[in-house]
Amino acid sequence: MMDKKVAYEAYMKTTHRLGRIVSVLTLILLLGAPFVIGSLLGTMPDLGAAARGFLSVGLVWTVSSIVEYLVYTPMLGAGGSYLAFITGNLINMKIPCAMNARELVGAKTGTAENEVISTLSIATSSLVTIVVLALGVLGMIPLRPVLESPALQPAFANVVPALFGAMAYKYFRKDIRLALVPLCIMSLLFMFVPSLTASTSFMIIPAGAIAIGLSWLKYRKGLKEAARK
Amino acid sequence: MTVLDQLNSSGLYLVCGAIVLFIAAVCVVFLVRAWRAGIALGMDPVRMKRAITSSATFSVLPSVGILLGVLALSGSLGIPWPWLRLSVIGALHYETQVAGAAAEQVGIKLAPGAMTTQAFATIALLMSACIIWGMILAALFNKRYLKRLQGRNTAGKSGSGFGDLAMIAMFIGMVSAYLGSYLGELVSGNGRFTFSGSWIPLLVAAVAAAAMAGFIYLAEKKHWEWLDNFSIAGSMLLGMLAAVLAGA
Numbered sequence: 001m002m003d004k005k006v007a008y009e010a011y012m013k014t015t016h017r018l019g020r021i022v023s024v025l026t027l028i029l030l031l032g033a034p035f036v037i038g039s040l041l042g043t044m045p046d047l048g049a050a051a052r053g054f055l056s057v058g059l060v061w062t063v064s065s066i067v068e069y070l071v072y073t074p075m076l077g078a079g080g081s082y083l084a085f086i087t088g089n090l091i092n093m094k095i096p097c098a099m100n101a102r103e104l105v106g107a108k109t110g111t112a113e114n115e116v117i118s119t120l121s122i123a124t125s126s127l128v129t130i131v132v133l134a135l136g137v138l139g140m141i142p143l144r145p146v147l148e149s150p151a152l153q154p155a156f157a158n159v160v161p162a163l164f165g166a167m168a169y170k171y172f173r174k175d176i177r178l179a180l181v182p183l184c185i186m187s188l189l190f191m192f193v194p195s196l197t198a199s200t201s202f203m204i205i206p207a208g209a210i211a212i213g214l215s216w217l218k219y220r221k222g223l224k225e226a227a228r229k
Numbered sequence: 230m231t232v233l234d235q236l237n238s239s240g241l242y243l244v245c246g247a248i249v250l251f252i253a254a255v256c257v258v259f260l261v262r263a264w265r266a267g268i269a270l271g272m273d274p275v276r277m278k279r280a281i282t283s284s285a286t287f288s289v290l291p292s293v294g295i296l297l298g299v300l301a302l303s304g305s306l307g308i309p310w311p312w313l314r315l316s317v318i319g320a321l322h323y324e325t326q327v328a329g330a331a332a333e334q335v336g337i338k339l340a341p342g343a344m345t346t347q348a349f350a351t352i353a354l355l356m357s358a359c360i361i362w363g364m365i366l367a368a369l370f371n372k373r374y375l376k377r378l379q380g381r382n383t384a385g386k387s388g389s390g391f392g393d394l395a396m397i398a399m400f401i402g403m404v405s406a407y408l409g410s411y412l413g414e415l416v417s418g419n420g421r422f423t424f425s426g427s428w429i430p431l432l433v434a435a436v437a438a439a440a441m442a443g444f445i446y447l448a449e450k451k452h453w454e455w456l457d458n459f460s461i462a463g464s465m466l467l468g469m470l471a472a473v474l475a476g477a
Contacts, residue, residue, distance in 0.1 A: 004269065004270055004271065007266070007269045007270070008266065008269075008270060011262070011266040011269075014262070015259075015262070016371060016372045018258070018259075018262075019367065019368070019371060020368045020371075022255045023364045023365070023367055023368035024368060025251070026251075026252065026255075026317070026318075026364060027361055027364055027365065027368075029248050029251065030248070030317070030318065030357045030361065031354070031357050031358065031361070033244060033245070033248060033313070033353065033357065034350050034351075034353035034354040034357060035350075035354075036244055037240075037241060037244055037310075037349075037350060037353060038346075038347075038350035040238075040240045040241065040244070041235055041346040041349070041350065042346065043346045043347040043350055044347070044350060045347070045350040045351040045353070045354040046335060046347055046348075046350075046351045047354075049331075049334040049335045049351050050331070050334070050351050050354045050355045050358065052334045053327075053330055053331045053333075053334040053351075053355045054355060054358060054359060058327075058355070058358065058359040061323065061327070061359045061360055061362070062359075062362050065360065065361075065362030065363045065366070066362060066366065068363055069362070069363050069366040069367065069370075071399060073367070073371065073374060073375065074375075074378050074396070075396050075399075077375070078371055078372075078375055079259050079262070079263055081367055081371060082259075082367050082368075082371065083255070083256065083259050084363075085318075085363035085364045085366075085367045086252060086255065086317065086318060086364055087252065087256070087316075087317060087318065088315075088317060088318040088319045088320055088360070089291070089295065089315075089319070089320045090320070090363075091320070091403070092291055092294075092320060093287075093288060093291040093292075093295075096287070096461070097284050097287045097288055098284075099396070099400060100283060100284070100287055100461055101280040101283055101284050101287075102280075104276075104279055104280060104283050104457055105276045105277075105279060105280050108393055109393050109396055110378060110379055112266075112270055113267075113270070113272060115263075115266075116263050116264075116266055116267040116270065116272060116277070117267075117277070117280045119259055119260070119262075119263035120260060120263045120264065120267070120277060120280050120281055120284070121280055121281075121283075121284040122259075122284075123256045123257070123259045123260035123263065124260065124280075124281045124284040124285050124288070125284050125285075125287065125288040126252070126256045127253060127256045127257070127260070128284075128285050128288040128289060128292055129288060129291075129292040129295060129315075129316060130249060130252065130253045130256070130316050132288075132289065132292035132293060132295075132296055133249075133292065133295065133296055133299060133312055133315060133316045134249070134312075134316075136293075136296035136299065137296075137299065137308055137312045140299075140300070140303075140308060151473060151476075152473065153476075154429065154472040154473050154475065154476030155469035155470065155472050155473045156293070156294050156297045156469070157472070158429060158430060158433040158468065158469055158472040159290065159291060159294035159465065159469065160407070160430075161407070161411060161429075161430035161431070161433040161434045161437070161468065162433050162434070162436075162437045162464070162465040162466075162468030162469050162472075163291070163437070163461075163465055164403075164404050164407040164408060164434055164437075165408075165433060165434030165435060165436065165437030165438040165441070165464070165468050166437040166438060166440065166441040166460070166461050166464035166465055166468065167400070167404050167441075167461075168404045168408055168434065168438050169437075169438040169439075169441040169442050169445070169464075170441055170445070170460075170461075171397060171400050171401050171404060172401065172404070173445075174397055174401075175397070175398075175401070178398065178401060179401045179404075179405065182401065182402050182405035182406070182409075183405040183408060183409060185405075185409075186405045186406050186408070186409025186410070186413075187408070187409040187412040187413060188409075189409065189413070190409050190410050190412065190413020190414070190416075190417070191412070191413045191416045191417045191421070191422065192417070192421070194413060194414075194417040194418060194420075194421060196410070196413070197410045197413055197414055197418070200406055200407060200410040203406040203409075203410070204402065204403045204406045207402035207403065207405045207406040207409070208398070208399045208402030208403060208406075209402070210402060211398040211399065211401045211402035211405065212395050212398045212399055212402065214398070215391075215394050215395060215397070215398035216391065216395070218394075219391050219394055
């Protein structure tokens with residue numbers, strides 16, 4: 001038992017060290033690439049325009065990134081979160097993928113099992129995306145007519161609704177009464193303020209806060225009832 | 230040689246390909262380490278394999294969707310850069326929005342034929358700079374943040390604590406926001422309460438949910454547990470098929 005604890009602590013220590021190193025290296029590569037590419041093209045980025053662009057859209061994404069970090073890191077654990085923030089596509093793929101894997105094996109948040117399963121899941125998911133995209137890019141010319149065929153466009157334009165429909169059944173059945181409150185509030189909000197549909201990803205924050213608040217009240221009530229018995 | 234030819238040159242493939250290869254290697258290292266740690270902790274290899282299989286099947290369909298994003302951006306940014314962005318850090322909705330805003334700042338439209346080499350380098354820099362914060366926060370605070378959460382978890386009185394319930398609730402909130410937006414789109418998408426907006430996303434979500442119900446029924450009641458590995462991908466595929474049939 002003690003050996004396992006020591007081995008896990010050593011694993012976590014190395015994971016944090018490795019995670020920090022690869023995060024910094026990736027950062028350097030991604031920020032350096034536009035300059036390397038610029039030199040290949042015989043030009044350099046216009047830093048003034050980039051700064052203005054950052055002030056117009058970058059700040060919004062900064063706030064979103066901070067919220068994503070605070071919310072998703074506990075779900076993903078150490079290894080999973082380092083990988084997920086490097087490989088991206090969090091909401092549409094990595095988070096549901098890790099949640100699904102965790103559910104399949106019955107791992108609990110904050111446990112060593114969750115840490116391992118989450119890392120396995122995010123790493124696998126990232127590798128699948130890398131392979132699919134690499135194969136797709138390699139075969140892009142012969143593949144283009146099929147993928148761009150008008151008949152298939154509605155399918156690929158609706159990947160996200162398909163994902164959230166499937167996840168809705170999976171998660172709503174766990175507590176349908178809790179789910180109805182944020183669902184009704186969000187539906188009414190989007191009906192009365194249609195322009196909000198352009199900011200759906202930001203509406204996750206109030207919707208999540210409502211659901212977590214209700215869940216907390218229910219949890220407290222359950223604890224009180226258990227204590228009374 | 231046009232700008233688009235330059236953006237599709239072998240030099241760009243080499244730069245972008247090298248970074249993608251580096252990230253792939255990082256994923257393999259994390260995967261192998263996690264597997265070994267799981268074995269050392271006494272976890273069942275069958276369950277770990279199940280997590281890997283389900284994650285792989287889960288990711289195929291969304292990855293094809295992401296590939297379409299590469300296609301969508303390739304007309305104005307060439308193939309290598311969108312390939313790198315969507316393989317590594319980005320998400321299609323983010324990349325498209327930031328690329329459009331960056332193009333606006335350099336005075337062009339994100340469209341085939343409008344691109345210049347300097348505009349491209351500027352757009353590429355902004356696409357990189359706007360979405361780095363998750364990575365920076367993880368590098369700076371992950372250890373302390375997770376330790377703090379761990380402390381809270383172990384201090385909890387009950388076995389599972391509130392952590393798992395909060396995660397489920399967060400997910401319910403996330404799904405509610407998206408489903409609410411589809412309903413809002415149908416009811417007020419073309420003007421408040423005109424009921425003339427697009428009903429396709431709602432139909433797709435409903436079909437995918439019904440398909441998931443079918444998968445769960447077969448897995449739980451008929452004991453076809455293996456179907457669990459394909460439930461999400463299968464439900465999504467059926468939902469997307471509904472979009473094709475409805476669009477036909």
